[in-house]
Amino acid sequence: MTLTPLASRDPISLRDALVRRGVDESRAIAVAQGLRPIALILETPNQDGQEALAEAARLAGVDCLSGEGWVLVSGSAARVAGMTRAAAEAIPTTLTDEIGTYLASSQEVPLAWMTARGSVGLDGPVVVGILNITPDSFSDGGECLEPEAALRRADEMLDAGADMLDVGAESSRPGRPESVSVAEEWGRLAPVLTELVRRHPSVPISVDTVKSETAELALDNGAWVVNDVSGLRLDPQIASVCAERGAGLVLMHSRGSFSDMATYNHASYHDVVAEMVHELTRSLDRALASGVRRDSIAVDPGIGFSKDPSQSFAAINGIPALASLGYPVMIGPSRKRLLGAVTGRDVTKRDESTAHLCVAAFVLGAALFRVHAVGQVKQALKVAAAIRSN
Secondary structure (H helix, E strand, O other): OOOOHHHHHOOOHHHHHHOOOOOHHHHHHHHHHHHHHEEEEEEEOOOHHHOOOOOOOOHHOOOOEOOEEEEEEEEEEEHHHOOOHHHHOOOOOHHHHHHHHHHHOOOOOOOEEEOOOOOEEOOOOOOEEEEOOOOOOOOOOOOOOOHHHHHHHHHHHOOOOOOOEEEOOOOOOOOOOOOOHHHHHHHHHHHHHHHHHHHHHOOOOEOOOOOOOHHHHHOOOOOHHHEEEOOOOOOOHHHHHHHHOOEEEEEEEEOOOOOOOOOOOOOOOOHHHHHHHHHHHHHHHHHHHHHHHHHHEEEOOOOOOOHHHHHHHHHHHHHHHHHHHHHOEEOOOOOHHHHHHHHOHHHHOOHHHHHHHHHHHHOOOOEEEEEEOHHHHHHHHHHHHHHOOO
């Protein structure tokens, strides 16, 4: 008799262990998904509802802990699903429906991200090269302000292995002045975007903007995706623009106005991960209600946006919770303050630690990695992906 420990939190490991022992793959996938550990905190001020949940959890073999106004349930996905069926008559239908929706979406592993000009495969980590056409970005402001310099930089990142480019013409760095006009933003973007599309028609390009007018111009001139660092808070019309054109949409978590969202002015949390997920869920609901396809949306925890270094690390640790919503997770930690807080290195010397953080985020469930130093990150993620695939 032998004992083989398995990575119970990794459905892929469980699936492969079963397949190697002769279990049909579809059956192995179902079993692995059912055995995934799930933990949920349910907010319910109703005492009768708490007691009903506790009893249903007991009957289903689910661990349960309750406090004033909340109930924590923890167990395998299959047992949590059984618990909701057992408690269906005793707790509100809205709550059982919400749990059911969560369980269903958390089983979905997005294999592709649909955009305005084709799909972006998610069978491996996607490295997104940052191309800032700005005079004042925090680590590379002014370096690519001229179109030819920007195009040279784009070619360098593609040669280094970038799978996608993210082009931005307005900096959101801490302490910046008010937002630039659409005319100025588009004036910077237009010559670079149109030439990138001409030279590299098969390269997915996202445009980093919080303005629906700019988003519309960019999509009509070859962009595939809109990357909205405000998560539709500043201009909800971006969702309609993306819906009309079938574009990809990145919803990032942030708080505050454009001029202070990258500061700590709004970095007050009781529970970073829970509040991040709840606030992004509101953005997701808004996007879906505007007609954006579910498989066209990606989410971003917003590292460094309205979060101090400790809170940013908490958000990174919360990637599994964010990924469980069923959307691909993009992360943009490149050269940011949290890395300086840990390593003590200047902003110009944080590419190595950026690569390390991207590997950790990949292990936690992130799929897209928005970075400056494409080559270092690409190589690090290749190793991490090889470990996972084997």
